[in-house]
Amino acid sequence: MPVVAIVGRPNVGKSTLFNALTRTRDALVADTPGVTRDRIYGRAELDGRTVILVDTGGLDEAGGEVELGAQAQTRLAIDEADLVLFLTDARAGVVPVEHEIASDLRNRGKAVIQVVNKTDGLDPDMALAEAAELGLGDIFPIAASHRRGLEQLGHAVVERLPEPEDSSVPDDDGLRLALIGRPNAGKSTLLNRLLGEERALATPVAGTTRDPIHATIERDGVRYHLIDTAGIRRRRGSQEGIERFSTIKALQSMEQARIVCLVCDVVEGITEQDARLAGHVIEAGRGLVIALNKWDALDKDRRRAVLVEVAERLDFARFAPVVTISALHGSGLGELTDAIEHVQAAGEQELSTGALTRVLRDAVEAHPPPSVQRKTPKLRYAHGGGHFPTRIVIHGNRAKGIPDQYQRYLVNCFRKHFRLTGIPVRLVFREGDNPYAGRRNPLTPRQIQKRRRLKQFTQRKNRKR
Numbered sequence: 001m002p003v004v005a006i007v008g009r010p011n012v013g014k015s016t017l018f019n020a021l022t023r024t025r026d027a028l029v030a031d032t033p034g035v036t037r038d039r040i041y042g043r044a045e046l047d048g049r050t051v052i053l054v055d056t057g058g059l060d061e062a063g064g065e066v067e068l069g070a071q072a073q074t075r076l077a078i079d080e081a082d083l084v085l086f087l088t089d090a091r092a093g094v095v096p097v098e099h100e101i102a103s104d105l106r107n108r109g110k111a112v113i114q115v116v117n118k119t120d121g122l123d124p125d126m127a128l129a130e131a132a133e134l135g136l137g138d139i140f141p142i143a144a145s146h147r148r149g150l151e152q153l154g155h156a157v158v159e160r161l162p163e164p165e166d167s168s169v170p171d172d173d174g175l176r177l178a179l180i181g182r183p184n185a186g187k188s189t190l191l192n193r194l195l196g197e198e199r200a201l202a203t204p205v206a207g208t209t210r211d212p213i214h215a216t217i218e219r220d221g222v223r224y225h226l227i228d229t230a231g232i233r234r235r236r237g238s239q240e241g242i243e244r245f246s247t248i249k250a251l252q253s254m255e256q257a258r259i260v261c262l263v264c265d266v267v268e269g270i271t272e273q274d275a276r277l278a279g280h281v282i283e284a285g286r287g288l289v290i291a292l293n294k295w296d297a298l299d300k301d302r303r304r305a306v307l308v309e310v311a312e313r314l315d316f317a318r319f320a321p322v323v324t325i326s327a328l329h330g331s332g333l334g335e336l337t338d339a340i341e342h343v344q345a346a347g348e349q350e351l352s353t354g355a356l357t358r359v360l361r362d363a364v365e366a367h368p369p370p371s372v373q374r375k376t377p378k379l380r381y382a383h384g385g386g387h388f389p390t391r392i393v394i395h396g397n398r399a400k401g402i403p404d405q406y407q408r409y410l411v412n413c414f415r416k417h418f419r420l421t422g423i424p425v426r427l428v429f430r431e432g433d434n435p436y437a438g439r440r441n442p443l444t445p446r447q448i449q450k451r452r453r454l455k456q457f458t459q460r461k462n463r464k465r
Helices: 014-022 065-080 096-108 124-134 150-160 187-195 241-256 272-284 300-313 333-348 353-366 404-418 445-464
Strands: 003-007 040-046 049-055 083-089 112-117 139-141 175-181 213-219 222-228 259-265 287-293 322-324 378-386 390-397 425-431
Touching: 003 014, 003 065, 014 040, 014 049, 014 083, 014 112, 014 150, 040 150, 040 213, 065 096, 083 096, 083 124, 083 150, 096 112, 096 124, 112 124, 112 150, 124 139, 139 150, 175 187, 175 241, 175 272, 175 333, 187 213, 187 222, 187 259, 241 272, 259 272, 259 333, 272 287, 272 300, 287 300, 287 333, 322 333, 353 378, 353 404, 404 425
Parallel strands: 003 049, 003 083, 083 112, 112 139, 175 222, 175 259, 259 287, 287 322, 390 425
Antiparallel strands: 040 049, 213 222, 378 390
16 A cells, blocks of 8 residues: 655644544644654545555654654655655744755655645635745645545545555454553563564653554564554653543553553563553453563562562463563564464464363362352353453353352363463353243133132131131
8 A cells, every 4th residue: 555644843733634534543632742753654545545644743853862763753754655745834834944844855756745734714825825935836725623625635645646556465454462561661662673673763761652653564474463552650640631642542552452462661670550551451351461571681689579579469460471571682572472472372262162161060060169148059051252351151040149259260260271371261150041930821720710719718717717
């Protein structure tokens, strides 16, 4: 598919246009300049043609390491694009930095469409006249927040794109993997190491990543759909508005994935926030792999202490594989991908009714369920009920009152027998209906006569009293 990049100075509406064309909310939008820092990819249907749309950070005078890195990401997007949408702000007019951007685009020899945003309520002729001084050819006025002018823009984009090429690559869903963790745990570095390129901006500054970063790779015949997310802090009250929205998007990305890799910074140790994030993954029913990053920075004694912290703080997630890695140097990545693929295979396996029922009966024979209101539950059979999380439906009598401890015992039996490594297991109990409930047999004439005589006898007896 052709690649279309949206570029411009900060706060001209690039992310708003990206969301409007992709019909998503993947890009974070705020009035604060410089919110977008990485390349954000999405699919857009423009005039019947599917394109890859890229949202980029603003091109302006950089003041720090993060801004310089964001501009480098934008220039990488320009280099890989087949067409560039140069977005300007009609309300602010043309500023000097936009002349520099236009000159740079001409020097790169890229096909460019100039787009003037925020034209709602303004005289379009005046806005276009001022924008024409950049000398980039045809100009298209739009109002991205109100979706005005997008149809004409889509038609112009398709006209300037190269002819589509036939592709024999099958549409494979692949393995959807999300990277989550605390800020500065090394998620973006791990993403770049897996991809083999500087796809996401990685700096020592905590909170560099704000938007979820999507990327696709293929390793050993397995296609990975990677999602790098923003770091999630513990105290929401101390976060600025943009960071809170980044946290929401990180959690939404976790819901979209099937496997979640929790990246932990072992230099700082295993914290309560790591345990809280692992709990979010389990509650969402996603496969969990724990990656202990920066392992090369620890000595032997500290490594033993970290493993003890993992066993204590993440005791509830003991079913998840734990892998030690160094995202910066690439050590342990083979073990990490092996663990991820193993969890994917465990979550996708089909559990037959016969095998589940045999495991259930063996577990009940070894340890019968405790009595509920002086009545012993009877668990008859089990069958599969879904994937991610793995659901097991158990049918029986008085099954809904089984205590949590016995449910955990059954989960461990199923997990051990089917090797459900890294996969949360949910038990769903169903009670069978009484087949005779609500049914009454009709009385025969003799029974009716007998019932009448008994009633008369009872009445006479009561009168004598």
